[in-house]
Amino acid sequence: MAPHAIRIIGDPVLKQRASDVTRVDGAFVKLIDDMFVTMYDAPGVGLAAPQIGVQQRFFVFDYDDEPGVIINPTIVESRGEAEFTEGCLSVPGLHWEIIRPAEMHVTGFDLDGRELNLELDDFACRVFQHEIDHLDGVLLVEHLTKEQLDEARVALMDLRMNNAGPLPEPEVGSSRLRLR
Numbered sequence: 437m438a439p440h441a442i443r444i445i446g447d448p449v450l451k452q453r454a455s456d457v458t459r460v461d462g463a464f465v466k467l468i469d470d471m472f473v474t475m476y477d478a479p480g481v482g483l484a485a486p487q488i489g490v491q492q493r494f495f496v497f498d499y500d501d502e503p504g505v506i507i508n509p510t511i512v513e514s515r516g517e518a519e520f521t522e523g524c525l526s527v528p529g530l531h532w533e534i535i536r537p538a539e540m541h542v543t544g545f546d547l548d549g550r551e552l553n554l555e556l557d558d559f560a561c562r563v564f565q566h567e568i569d570h571l572d573g574v575l576l577v578e579h580l581t582k583e584q585l586d587e588a589r590v591a592l593m594d595l596r597m598n599n600a601g602p603l604p605e606p607e608v609g610s611s612r613l614r615l616r
């Protein structure tokens with residue numbers, strides 16, 4: 437069994453912007469290992485931390501048998517347009533043709549703290565855009581055309597109602613807590 441449950445559309449954690457990773461320690465490395473197991477078990481080619489309920493900016497990927505992780509990724513530049521059939525482990529069973537930039541320059545860090553400087557195109561570019569979206573609290577359904585969304589509305593409603601996770605814990609000092 438996968439070490440983590442993958443959060444499904446409707447779970448509020450998928451709508452929040454994740455925070456920068458500030459500490460890489462043994463627990464973090466273990467978390468990365470567990471994310472790979474969860475991703476392969478799904479199976480998928482990318483898994484972002486918010487998809488397992490961790491609000492930090494990193495994701496694991498393996499789209500060409502070269503597993504990798506990127507921490508605090510930044511899109512420096514993106515160019516062109518490409519159409520791909522895209523799905524998401526957090527929106528299971530549904531796929532759409534989605535247009536996004538065709539090429540992109542991304543920076544970030546690997547697990548050893550080395551700076552990554554990546555020129556991406558084709559499928560790699562698509563995977564990275566999709567996963568970076570997750571770090572910003574954006575799901576692929578936000579890229580659908582009105583027609584695609586209309587067609588998928590019932591299926592999406594069904595996923596949301598049957599799989600939504602628990603509401604987030606109120607942060608200490610938040611207004612929700614003070615009202616009690």
Ligand code: ZN
Nearest residue numbers: 523524525526
């Ligand atoms: Zn996804």
